[in-house]
Amino acid sequence: MDAHKGRAPRESASGENAAPRVIRRRPRNRRAQIAATSAEAFGALGYHGVSMEEIASRLDISSTALYRHYPSKYALFREEALRLSTLCAEAVQLPDDLADASASLRLQHILDTLIEKSIANRRGAALLRWQSRYLEEEDYRVLIDQLIEAYRVVGGLLAEARPGPAGADSVVLATAALSIIGSISDHHVSIPVRSLTKLLRTACLDVVRSDLPPVGEPPVSDGATEVPLRFKHELLLRRAIELFHERGYPNVSVEDIANAAELPASSAVYRFYRSKGDILAAAFRRAADRVSAAIGPAIAASDGDPERALTRLIELYVAGSFAERELTFVYYAEISNVPQEDRTVLRNIQRLNVEEWAKLVVGVRRELSAAESRVLVHAAFALVVDLGQWLGPDNPICSRARVTHLMQVILFGRPAATTR
Known part of the structure; x- marks a missing residue:
C-alpha cells in the first residue's frame, strides 16, 4: 500500500487542520495587465493623481513587485501613452491587398480599424486624449508625430475620395471623424460592441461625406472681453483657467494665480476661494x-x-x-x-x-x-x-x-x- 494513502490531514499546533498552502504564480501576461490597469488609472485620475501604490493596489500586488517591471511611474506612463499613439499610427497603414482599392474603400477600412482599436482600448484611451501633455518633451514629440500621421493619412484619403472639398475642408472633416472615434473614452455609456461599432462608423461616414459651409470671414472672438479689476473674483477665476489650460492644473500654484490676477499676495486668493x-x-x-x-x-x-x-x-x-x-x-x-x-x-x-x-x-x-x-x-x-x-x-x-x-x-x- 502507498504510504501516503489514507494519511490524515496535517494538524496545526492548535490541533486544527492546517489549510493547504496556496501557491500564487505570476500571470504570464502580468506586464499587459499592468499596462491596461495603469492606463485606466491615468485616464480616470490624471497622471499626477495616480501613484505606483495606487496601481499596485488595483492589481493586488505589492508596489515592490510593480517596480520590478517598471522603474518609475513615468516609465509606466510613457510606455502606455506611446503604445496607444503607436496603435493609431499602425491603424492607418493599409494592408497590401487594399493597395489598388478605391480611396473610399481604403478610407472606410482605416476608419473601421481605428474604431476597432479605440473600442478595444476604450478604458485607457483617455490617457492619450487628456494626459499626454505631461510627457517629457522628446516623448511628447514622438506621440504627436504619430497622431499627426494618422490625421494626415485620413485627410489625404478623404481628399482623394471626395475631390470636391478644399484641402482645408478635408483636414476639418478628418479631424471631426477622428474626434468621434476618440470621444468614447470620455464617457461610460454601456452599449454592445457591435452596436457601438456601427454607430461610430455611420457617424464618421456622415461627417466625411458632408459639405461644410463656406469659410467666410475670420471669426471675431467674443471671449476676450476684459474683466473690470473691481471684480477680482471673476478676474481670478479667468486667469486661473488660462493658467490651467496653458500649463496643466498640477503645474500651477496659488502664487501663480495670485500674480496673474494682480493680487498682492497668494494669501489674497483665499479671500475668494478656499483652495486651488x-x-x-x-x-x-x-x-x-x-x-x-x-x-x-x-x-x-x-x-x-x-x-x-x-x-x-x-x-x-x-x-x-x-x-x-x-x-x-x-x-x-x-x-x-x-x-x-x-x-x-x-x-x-x-x-x-x-x-x-x-x-x-x-x-x-x-x-x-x-x-x-x-x-x-x-x-x-x-x-x-x-x-x-x-x-x-x-x-x-x-x-x-x-x-x-x-x-x-x-x-x-x-x-x-x-x-x-
Whole structure:
C-alpha cells in the first residue's frame, strides 16, 4: 500500500487542520495587465493623481513587485501613452491587398480599424486624449508625430475620395471623424460592441461625406472681453483657467494665480476661494450650469419640435464654448483634479444634461436607442474641444458655423432641417 494513502490531514499546533498552502504564480501576461490597469488609472485620475501604490493596489500586488517591471511611474506612463499613439499610427497603414482599392474603400477600412482599436482600448484611451501633455518633451514629440500621421493619412484619403472639398475642408472633416472615434473614452455609456461599432462608423461616414459651409470671414472672438479689476473674483477665476489650460492644473500654484490676477499676495486668493481645487470646481459648475440653463428655454420655444429645440441648443452650446475655449478644454482634461464631492455633483449635472439632449435626439431619430443617442451627444460635445485643440481656437476653417454644422451632422445624421 502507498504510504501516503489514507494519511490524515496535517494538524496545526492548535490541533486544527492546517489549510493547504496556496501557491500564487505570476500571470504570464502580468506586464499587459499592468499596462491596461495603469492606463485606466491615468485616464480616470490624471497622471499626477495616480501613484505606483495606487496601481499596485488595483492589481493586488505589492508596489515592490510593480517596480520590478517598471522603474518609475513615468516609465509606466510613457510606455502606455506611446503604445496607444503607436496603435493609431499602425491603424492607418493599409494592408497590401487594399493597395489598388478605391480611396473610399481604403478610407472606410482605416476608419473601421481605428474604431476597432479605440473600442478595444476604450478604458485607457483617455490617457492619450487628456494626459499626454505631461510627457517629457522628446516623448511628447514622438506621440504627436504619430497622431499627426494618422490625421494626415485620413485627410489625404478623404481628399482623394471626395475631390470636391478644399484641402482645408478635408483636414476639418478628418479631424471631426477622428474626434468621434476618440470621444468614447470620455464617457461610460454601456452599449454592445457591435452596436457601438456601427454607430461610430455611420457617424464618421456622415461627417466625411458632408459639405461644410463656406469659410467666410475670420471669426471675431467674443471671449476676450476684459474683466473690470473691481471684480477680482471673476478676474481670478479667468486667469486661473488660462493658467490651467496653458500649463496643466498640477503645474500651477496659488502664487501663480495670485500674480496673474494682480493680487498682492497668494494669501489674497483665499479671500475668494478656499483652495486651488475650489477655483477649478467653481469654474466647472459655471460651465455645467450654462449648459443646463439653456435646455428649458430651448425646449419651451420649440413648440414641441425636438429638432428645432436641439438646433437651438447646439447654437447656444457652440456660442458658449467659443466664448470660453480654455474652460471647455480644461473641463475635460482636469476634472479628475476637482475635489471628490464637487466632482460627483458635476458628473451628475453632466449626466442629466446629456440625457436631456439625448431625448431630443431620439425624438428626431427614432431608430436610435437612448444609449446610442447619448454616445452621439458625447461625440458632438467632444468635437468642439478637439477642433479647437488640433486646428487652433481662432482658425477660420473651424468657425462657429462649421462647428455648428458638424454637431448637427453627428446628432441628426445630416444638417438641421429647421431653424429657430
